[in-house]
Amino acid sequence: MRALQLIEDRRLETVDLPPPPPPSLGEVTLRIKAVALNHIDVWGWRGMAFAKRKLPLVVGAEASGEVDAVGPGVSSLLPGQLVSIYGARTCGLCRACREGRDNLCEHVSGVHGFHLDGFAQEKINLPARLLVPAPPGVTEIGAAAAP
Template identity: 65%
Template sequence: MTTMRALRLLADREVALVDAEPPPPPAPDEVQLRVRSVGLNHIDVWGFRGMAFAKRLYPLTVGAEAACEVVAAGADVTTLKPGDRVVPYSALTCGVCKACRRGRDNLCEDVRGVRGFHIDGFAQELTNHPARLAVPVPAGVDWHDAACVAVAYGTVEHMLFDNAALEPGETILVHAGGSGIGSIAIRIARSIGCTVITTVGSADKAAKAVALGADHVINYREDRFEGVVRKLTAKKGVDVVFEHTGADTWPGSLLCLKRGGRLVTCGATSGPIGSINLMQLFQQQYRIIGSFGAPLSALARGLERIASGVRPVIDTVYPLTAFRAGVDRLEHRDVFGKLLIDL
């Protein structure tokens, strides 16, 4: 291959499909990957807008989440071989700091950047990647489902179990049930026997959330969700709030928690500033947990969960040329489930 296709951000909000030079043979500790499918996420929206929170150089290949096939392995790689299917971990962690050694990769003390956000991402036909940061895909998991794992499914797995310690039989409020991570959270929580309450912004999304398995669906444009949740739980509140929308829902989310309840949050799409009544916090003994990304172990668990039948929700699969259309839909919340790009 003398050239390959790559989708590159040339400046803020300016993206183009270009012919690029393929990568060199992989280094001794790397694998060369053929990218099969790329998942779109809000991190792509932020990157597209220029909100990278760190210096970066243009042009920048987009795409932080992917499913890939190994086409070559470096001389020192013994765990992977050509033909293996993998999900590459998006953050280039150091692998040697205390957090990495303890399997808490998303707390790495020396990250070299997140692919597709700070450094070149996966929306290209071939790429090299550290072998230790590639998670094998189990049999029975297809390319599209695997392409949802590195950012979305792994994030939900980490939020629900590593952080919120969700247990069967508990009641959970999932905000934005039509989003990529919201739809995954509904499906996972239902699969372990939880009662799921979710919020959505339209009647169409409400019907889809019910079909997905949500026990109760609240259209937040028509009702105050906190009032409905209090009625549904006989004023006791929920065990867990799955929060990722930020300022607009923050006060109501706290009111929805039962005494000793847990709120786990990974996002702030409606704004990053929220207030809290400290007396409410300690008197009700709330546990508020911030969650960012996921460790490699959560990706592996997520892939096994998908293999068992708890699949992500796929909204639309686009060709490589339609990245802008997908980002526009994410910006306008015109989506139910995940958007993917096929290579």
């Protein structure tokens, strides 16, 4: 599976990675359709001093994807559905997450494309709760920059 990795500051390479395993409980496998450029991508590429990250790192902090497979316990999404992706990896357990306010999560483990591998790859497994179905008429590109 192809991915775009930041190998070192200001050096990107296309690499081959193994595909993700089948989705586990509450997860969805997405086929990435579009990646949008975010200021975090630029900061990471430039090697900003505050960036605590390990390289190589798959880039891409914002994206859209098509549901490829759903794991056990996922009933809100269907294969073939276009979704926008929430780029922070939130806990899903704190009060804010349970109330659907992941932007206020007390235990964020990182941002995809900056601290965690990002979305510039062919497929990725993600928690279904971090995916927002695109409304009818929204394009793959529009959904990539929506959240």
